[in-house]
Amino acid sequence: MxxxxxxxxxxxxxxxxxxxxxxxxxxxxxxxxxxxxxxxxxxxxxxxxxxxxxxxxxxxxxxxxxxxxxxxxxxxxxxxxxxxxxxxxxxxxxxxxxxxxxxxxxxxxxxxxxxxxxxxxxxxxxxxxxxxxxxxxxxxxxxxxxxxxxxxxxxxxxxxxxxxxxxxxxxxxxxxxxxxxxxxxxxxxxxxxxxxxxxxxxxxxxxxxxxxxxxxxxxxxxxxxxxxxxxxxxxxxxxxxxxxxxxxxxxxxxxxxxxxxxxxxxxxxxxxxxxxxxxxxxxxxxxxxxxxxxxxxGVVIAIRDGAGRDLPAGETGAIWVASMMLFDAYACGGGAETRREGEFLTIGDHGRLDAAGYLTLAGRERRMLVTAGMNVYPEEVEAVLALAPGIEEAVVLGLPDPLRGVELVAVLRGPGATGEAVLRAHARRHLPAAKLPRRFLALEDWPRTSGGKVDLPALQRRVEALLAPASMLQRS
Incomplete structure (x- = not known):
């Protein structure tokens, strides 16, 4: 072998x-x-x-x-x-x-x-x-x-x-x-x-x-x-x-x-x-x-709270993984979201397990946004928006907001991206009010990494420039 x-x-x-x-x-x-x-x-x-x-x-x-x-x-x-x-x-x-x-x-x-x-x-x-x-x-x-x-x-x-x-x-x-x-x-x-x-x-x-x-x-x-x-x-x-x-x-x-x-x-x-x-x-x-x-x-998954306690089925927390396939260490970079405890490793992904062992992702710890005192995982909102008619891709970003701390902005690509009323109605059917984006932005030309993924920092900068005070046209 x-x-x-x-x-x-x-x-x-x-x-x-x-x-x-x-x-x-x-x-x-x-x-x-x-x-x-x-x-x-x-x-x-x-x-x-x-x-x-x-x-x-x-x-x-x-x-x-x-x-x-x-x-x-x-x-x-x-x-x-x-x-x-x-x-x-x-x-x-x-x-x-x-x-x-x-x-x-x-x-x-x-x-x-x-x-x-x-x-x-x-x-x-x-x-x-x-x-x-x-x-x-x-x-x-x-x-x-x-x-x-x-x-x-x-x-x-x-x-x-x-x-x-x-x-x-x-x-x-x-x-x-x-x-x-x-x-x-x-x-x-x-x-x-x-x-x-x-x-x-x-x-x-x-x-x-x-x-x-x-x-x-x-x-x-x-x-x-x-x-x-x-x-x-x-x-x-x-x-x-x-x-x-x-x-x-x-x-x-x-x-x-x-x-x-x-x-x-x-x-x-x-x-x-x-x-x-x-x-x-x-x-x-x-x-x-x-x-x-x-x-x-060969993989064991545990869902744990911030104190390291295992959570029961259905509750959301950090995803910890034990297996023989884990990496050794970072050669450069790394962050506080990546931690080891014994045989288990977490890289900051959050999710929940059901009673049958199926994992549902909530989002990444470092992307989590706090708006009006509520923790929001952009990935959850993105998954909902991606199911709206005519939407090919969705990203949710946070912009500074004096009232809420962070304002949620949805960036969308596809023929349905300009239908703001339809998108709002769709989001309301699937999300609580605190997780609804306050603004919707249609954008076809997205910055991407060489691997084809969305370049989130570059997209954030582009959205901030587009939605500068002089061009804030889509505020709720």
């Missing part, structure tokens, strides 16, 4: 050297070629940095990025997967916190003598990923070989993935979801498919050409794929499994996905970069409305 990331690459290459290991757009790399490429990258890295050190990978999506990542893992170094689109201030802050590690960039080549695989402890860190930065400068988190090997075991048990699959992860590998999909595929001997840049029609072409059987996607990417496929009259009958991170589905969205991917079972999961899988909704399972599923195999 594999104990370290990438420790079967050479064996897989010997078993079937000509089988495609990695496809990136028009490029195809066989198992034998990929194994040799990783060995040359190991040699390049070993000549420049000692075992146990960090290596910053500042490349865009490419076979070189993937090979250099595996070279770090199999050579006893930790790969820091940087996002090439970070602003200079982000990069400078992270480099400073990490002591300016060896950096490999676009155009660097694996031109060294091949280096053999190193003997590495399963508990040694092999990867430093970075949060998306949706609420600030990214935090770097360290993961051990063992934590991802245990995560792979969950993927294989619950999602039914194996070496016979062709697995597409269409997004940037600086996002852990897509990196995980590509690395897991190569680790188990499946064919990994990726793109240099996410383009829906290009992704659909690759699915058809290479008969992709499994797809990792964010909710936004899946919606874009479905919309383009429907417009082009395309279907993807080879896909048997879609793996999606905690999406909230409209009935019409599910129907559209089913039309494009007629044979695909959808597995939804809620997790975190620091924790891997927390809960799962298995294909065919129908959880209670709003739930993100039940604990993944």
């Amino acid at each position: 594999a104990r370290r990331i990438g420790d079967r690459l050479d064996t897989l290459a010997q078993e079937d050297p000509t089988r495609p290991a990695l496809i990136c757009g028009e490029e195809m790399v066989t198992r034998a070629a990929f194994s040799a490429h990783v060995a040359r990258w190991r040699g390049r890295i070993a000549s420049r940095v000692a075992p146990g050190e960090d290596v910053a990978l500042g490349m865009g999506n490419s076979p070189d990025l993937v090979a250099a990542f595996f070279a770090c893992a199999t050579g006893g170094r930790a790969a820091l997967v940087y996002d090439p689109s970070w602003p200079a201030t982000y990069r400078a802050s992270i480099d400073g916190a990490l002591g300016s590690p060896l950096a490999l960039a676009e155009g660097d080549a694996a031109d060294a003598v091949p280096e053999p695989v190193a003997e590495v402890s399963p508990d040694q860190p092999f990867y430093v990923g970075f949060t998306s930065g949706s609420t600030g400068v990214p935090k770097g988190y360290r993961r051990s070989h063992r934590s991802w090997i245990d995560s792979f075991a969950v993927s294989e048990e619950v999602f039914g993935l194996s070496g016979g699959d062709v697995i597409l992860a269409p997004g940037g590998l600086s996002a852990s979801l897509h990196l995980y999909g590509v690395v897991h595929a190569l680790h188990i001997g499946a064919t990994a498919v990726m793109l240099r840049q996410f383009l829906p029609l290009r992704a659909l072409e690759l699915i058809a050409r290479h008969e992709v059987t499994a797809l990792y996607a964010t909710p936004t990417q899946l919606q874009m794929l479905t919309k383009v496929a429907a417009a082009e009259g395309l279907t993807c009958p080879t896909v048997r499994r879609i793996l999606i991170s905690g999406a909230k589905w409209r009935p019409e969205t599910r129907a559209a996905v089913a039309a494009v991917f007629p044979h695909a079972g959808i597995a939804e999961f809620y997790g975190a970069s620091e924790m891997s899988f927390i809960t799962l909704v298995r294909p065919g399972e129908t959880p209670p409305p709003g739930s993100v599923g039940r604990a993944a195999p």
Whole structure:
């Protein structure tokens, strides 16, 4: 049984050297070629940095990025997967916190003598990923070989993935979801498919050409794929499994996905970069409305109050998780919301468990707003607004208010975003008065992170500028 990331690459290459290991757009790399490429990258890295050190990978999506990542893992170094689109201030802050590690960039080549695989402890860190930065400068988190090997075991048990699959992860590998999909595929001997840049029609072409059987996607990417496929009259009958991170589905969205991917079972999961899988909704399972599923195999969930006491079913508190898939520590950044107590870890998410063990999220501790003395989780209000007619995306922000302390502002995207009266009536049917947004703002062009998530700080600044005193047109 594999104990370290990438420790079967050479064996897989010997078993079937000509089988495609990695496809990136028009490029195809066989198992034998990929194994040799990783060995040359190991040699390049070993000549420049000692075992146990960090290596910053500042490349865009490419076979070189993937090979250099595996070279770090199999050579006893930790790969820091940087996002090439970070602003200079982000990069400078992270480099400073990490002591300016060896950096490999676009155009660097694996031109060294091949280096053999190193003997590495399963508990040694092999990867430093970075949060998306949706609420600030990214935090770097360290993961051990063992934590991802245990995560792979969950993927294989619950999602039914194996070496016979062709697995597409269409997004940037600086996002852990897509990196995980590509690395897991190569680790188990499946064919990994990726793109240099996410383009829906290009992704659909690759699915058809290479008969992709499994797809990792964010909710936004899946919606874009479905919309383009429907417009082009395309279907993807080879896909048997879609793996999606905690999406909230409209009935019409599910129907559209089913039309494009007629044979695909959808597995939804809620997790975190620091924790891997927390809960799962298995294909065919129908959880209670709003739930993100039940604990993944090997995961124990506790809901606790501010004093650390376990709360009964139905009560909302901090989500604490114990499992073998937890991260080691932050390499840089971090905050008071992330805490450990014994085997349990919390990163500040709040939610509640029902009597059957289904978890419903309330929101993140650091996004919680206090308005008129009441704690409001923006995520709860966003989930309600997202179900209104014609709303494709909703974000709730807080602006300073002399009377309430914070005024709730809903930012909306979609054809229904300008229907303020309809939106207010919809919100009133589902929310108490204290949680109703005071203002509604239609905005189509949203700032986003490189992973496609909403850039919340940038959106906050844009909304503050739009709703400056001279333009406050939508106050209740």
